Amino acid sequence: MVAFIGKSVSYLMPILAFVVAFEVFCRYVLSHPTVWAHDTALFLFGYIAALGGAYVQQQRAHINVDILYNKVSPRMRSLFNMVSFILALFFVLLVCKMSIGKFEEALKFNYRRQSEWAPHMHHYWLMMSVASGLLALQLVSDWVEECYHLLTGKQLLPENIRHTEEHA
Amino acid sequence: HAAEYNWRFANLYSRGTAFGAVYEGLAKNIEVMSNGRIKVQVLYSGEGVGSSGIFGAVKTGLITMGAPFQSLNAGELPAGIVEIGLPGGTNDVGDLSTLFYEKGWAPILKKAYGEQGLVWLDPYIQPAVYVITKKPINSIADFKGLKIRAPGAYGKFLRNLGASPVSLAWSEIYTSLSTGVIDGSIGSNMIDHRDGNHVEVAKYMYPLPLAGAQVLPIIVNQSAWNKLPTDLKAIVKAATAVHAQEQMTKSRLWESQAVADMEAKGLQWSPEPSAADKAAWKAAGAKLMDEYAAQDEYSKELIDILRKDQAND
Amino acid sequence: MISIEVLTGILFVCVIAAFALGAPVGLALGGIAMGIGYATWGEALFNVIPTTLEDTYFSFILLAIPLYIYMGQLLTRSGIGDAMFNASQMLIGRVRGSLAISVIVVCSMIGAMVGIIGAGIMTSGSIALKPMLDRGYDKRLALGVIMAGGGLGILIPPSIPMIMFASSTQNSVGRMFIGALIPALITIVLLIAYVVISCKLNPQRAPLDVAPDNPPTTKEKFLTARDGLLSLLLIIAVLGSIIMGIATPTESGAIGVVGAMILAILFKRFKPRMVQKAGMQAALLVSVAMWIIFGASVFSNFHLLMGVQSMVAGFTQDLGWPPIVVIMMFQVIMLLLGFIIDEFIIVLMCAPIFTPIAVSLGYDPIWFGILMILNIEIAVQTPPYGFALFYLKGIAPPGITMLDIYKSITPFVLIKLLVLIIVMLMPELVTWLPNKLMS
Ligand code: NA
Numbered sequence A: 001m002v003a004f005i006g007k008s009v010s011y012l013m014p015i016l017a018f019v020v021a022f023e024v025f026c027r028y029v030l031s032h033p034t035v036w037a038h039d040t041a042l043f044l045f046g047y048i049a050a051l052g053g054a055y056v057q058q059q060r061a062h063i064n065v066d067i068l069y070n071k072v073s074p075r076m077r078s079l080f081n082m083v084s085f086i087l088a089l090f091f092v093l094l095v096c097k098m099s100i101g102k103f104e105e106a107l108k109f110n111y112r113r114q115s116e117w118a119p120h121m122h123h124y125w126l127m128m129s130v131a132s133g134l135l136a137l138q139l140v141s142d143w144v145e146e147c148y149h150l151l152t153g154k155q156l157l158p159e160n161i162r163h164t165e166e167h168a
Numbered sequence B: 001h002a003a004e005y006n007w008r009f010a011n012l013y014s015r016g017t018a019f020g021a022v023y024e025g026l027a028k029n030i031e032v033m034s035n036g037r038i039k040v041q042v043l044y045s046g047e048g049v050g051s052s053g054i055f056g057a058v059k060t061g062l063i064t065m066g067a068p069f070q071s072l073n074a075g076e077l078p079a080g081i082v083e084i085g086l087p088g089g090t091n092d093v094g095d096l097s098t099l100f101y102e103k104g105w106a107p108i109l110k111k112a113y114g115e116q117g118l119v120w121l122d123p124y125i126q127p128a129v130y131v132i133t134k135k136p137i138n139s140i141a142d143f144k145g146l147k148i149r150a151p152g153a154y155g156k157f158l159r160n161l162g163a164s165p166v167s168l169a170w171s172e173i174y175t176s177l178s179t180g181v182i183d184g185s186i187g188s189n190m191i192d193h194r195d196g197n198h199v200e201v202a203k204y205m206y207p208l209p210l211a212g213a214q215v216l217p218i219i220v221n222q223s224a225w226n227k228l229p230t231d232l233k234a235i236v237k238a239a240t241a242v243h244a245q246e247q248m249t250k251s252r253l254w255e256s257q258a259v260a261d262m263e264a265k266g267l268q269w270s271p272e273p274s275a276a277d278k279a280a281w282k283a284a285g286a287k288l289m290d291e292y293a294a295q296d297e298y299s300k301e302l303i304d305i306l307r308k309d310q311a312n313d
Numbered sequence C: 001m002i003s004i005e006v007l008t009g010i011l012f013v014c015v016i017a018a019f020a021l022g023a024p025v026g027l028a029l030g031g032i033a034m035g036i037g038y039a040t041w042g043e044a045l046f047n048v049i050p051t052t053l054e055d056t057y058f059s060f061i062l063l064a065i066p067l068y069i070y071m072g073q074l075l076t077r078s079g080i081g082d083a084m085f086n087a088s089q090m091l092i093g094r095v096r097g098s099l100a101i102s103v104i105v106v107c108s109m110i111g112a113m114v115g116i117i118g119a120g121i122m123t124s125g126s127i128a129l130k131p132m133l134d135r136g137y138d139k140r141l142a143l144g145v146i147m148a149g150g151g152l153g154i155l156i157p158p159s160i161p162m163i164m165f166a167s168s169t170q171n172s173v174g175r176m177f178i179g180a181l182i183p184a185l186i187t188i189v190l191l192i193a194y195v196v197i198s199c200k201l202n203p204q205r206a207p208l209d210v211a212p213d214n215p216p217t218t219k220e221k222f223l224t225a226r227d228g229l230l231s232l233l234l235i236i237a238v239l240g241s242i243i244m245g246i247a248t249p250t251e252s253g254a255i256g257v258v259g260a261m262i263l264a265i266l267f268k269r270f271k272p273r274m275v276q277k278a279g280m281q282a283a284l285l286v287s288v289a290m291w292i293i294f295g296a297s298v299f300s301n302f303h304l305l306m307g308v309q310s311m312v313a314g315f316t317q318d319l320g321w322p323p324i325v326v327i328m329m330f331q332v333i334m335l336l337l338g339f340i341i342d343e344f345i346i347v348l349m350c351a352p353i354f355t356p357i358a359v360s361l362g363y364d365p366i367w368f369g370i371l372m373i374l375n376i377e378i379a380v381q382t383p384p385y386g387f388a389l390f391y392l393k394g395i396a397p398p399g400i401t402m403l404d405i406y407k408s409i410t411p412f413v414l415i416k417l418l419v420l421i422i423v424m425l426m427p428e429l430v431t432w433l434p435n436k437l438m439s
């Protein structure tokens, strides 16, 4: 599920680039800028950035400072992860809660972007709720995995779930 | 002694700017007039909330008081666009004051803001919106096809004149004017044009303003407001009235200073528009009223009053 | 009510602790701010999340990040990046460190396209890191060169922090852009000099290509030159689109993406799978960068709402020191702020507080602004908290640890510190060119 969303998001990348390039084309060649490209590009940017979060966590690709972390034993590392995942989970759950609140507010007051095109905002907050919700679930699953490893010294899941995609 | 109420007050200007100092003055005044019972911490541009976030942040109570710019919140409170002044509206301070306090705008706006959990305090007036261009505009026809950075209502207005409005981040205006991505840009006011250094890369100011005056509110979070006793409410109101007066006198002065600064750097005015140009300018504004009235209930109420007012003139 | 000094101390300790545990940087910063914020402020503080989210995710300026990263990924995965460096190596010849030198040159060109640090480092990293590691370069040299070169994005015009400085202190953007040119040139020359000298002293750092058994045929040479020329055209196209007013620096990233795809088709390397993989990797990196920026912004917004800016303003009062000492103290304060605050906030916060004082002491505001930019360039590259460090970690292959990165930057940070000091002592390096060209 997480990987599926992560992969789907990657198809938004070329679309984002073409939207921006299309706006440049309309403005420079046709002398007729669009009203929608600016907001569409920002929406796509937000969708890519937010929805990718859970997949990044699954790949354990969120940036950390691994100086001490790399020096301790694997089981100690699991303990470290359990502490930091709780901290991260706390933040991500708040993001989810606030996004749901904003989603309801956006529906109630019919919130839109301030631009001339004025697209709706509700879908964006719904997406944020889903994105942070998925990231929270991934964090919980990773936490359980780390806990299992701390207690038993064994991996709960086979290693090949991770690093399915080689890094550049 | 510790204050009874600790308020945070956010505005759109940077620390040390002339406008920033006026908001600082409002904060000081509230503290002094309340005898220290209310303490107000001023937050400048980018200090904790972004410029378009002030509205939402006051609404939720993250900050207590704010001086937002309604165009940035058009998607949240459409009536604010009518309140600030649709392009082509009056710049007569007396007219504006009667419009708000005698002809019925104030109660409508109080209700519109109130519905969103905001207390609408005395609005104040900031100077006119002008458009700067790289080439002189000799007649309205010269606007045709020009790419001008102008958001929201100002963009629609310029489109009615045949120009092509462009959306750009404020911090990209300078580079875009200099390389020619755009042919012109509006600024929130003359001071904004000067601070953005636009005259270095575009020399011509069009003499007709897109909006003769901009009416901006001070807003307060409703539940924070309700916690104040009556005497302190009166004090905050009195302080905002003083602030409105100060904005008026000082901003006029700063506007003329900004124009002088820019003229020293080579700013020129496009030639005086003809009578036909002035009429076309007005017509472009009139078209907008229908459009905005159709979009939102509160906007419609405000515009109906405005129309009745103009019919009587 | 807790004082801002104590609060800053607590935040700092928490950040260090979370970093030591190896917590995900952005999420941990957000979590710390919300936890401590809840204790000192209450539930209302949580509302900082949606406003910050809208601010960071709806920033058109930051849109340069996904566009440039995607361009970088396309160039790497299609092999165009390699072609570019092969040709430049053929041109420079068999000099030790030649690849690192061409990386610095390419980074400078990228610096002339982008206006923010993140886009500079992530693009340079995407394109140049792999070729250097593949050819057996010392990883510290490789990482350091990327970091130092990518950071040039805010020193070489166009530069968003310079535009912000100029507008918040009412100075000329044009003068700043021109004033930055000589310091930028000095930086580039010193960086290249360092690479040449350090490779001479320590030849293992930059192996020469193994001499091929058969020298390349004329045809091979021709192909290398052609590929290099085509990829150079791409850089010219992107730069040209900015200079000719076709696109803004942000949008030019999209021109680069389209250009890279066209090149890939010309090179017959265009495969749907390549495009999909580049998109995948770019999306991953964008997400990594944006969750950091978002969490860090929540953190700094909380800190700002609590009044850290008044603490900074407080530092500047009651000064009875000689002017140059005051200037130096400002630099130290900004470097220290770089421990927990990002580049834009430093400019927004310090420019209006410090610049009037510097001017009243008789200094040129443009010079002071350039010092600030040089300073920020260092601040974002110094541990523990530095966006440039996080971006670089994001782009680096899995085997590279944060410690590698910390170690890699040391000589390069020293070079930038040297530039800062040179410019501090010789204001003419900044003021001469704009005076010459603009008065
Ligand atoms: Na640049």
Ligand code: NA
Pocket: C338, C339, C340, C378, C379, C380, C381, C382, C383, C384, C385, C386
């Ligand atoms: Na730092």
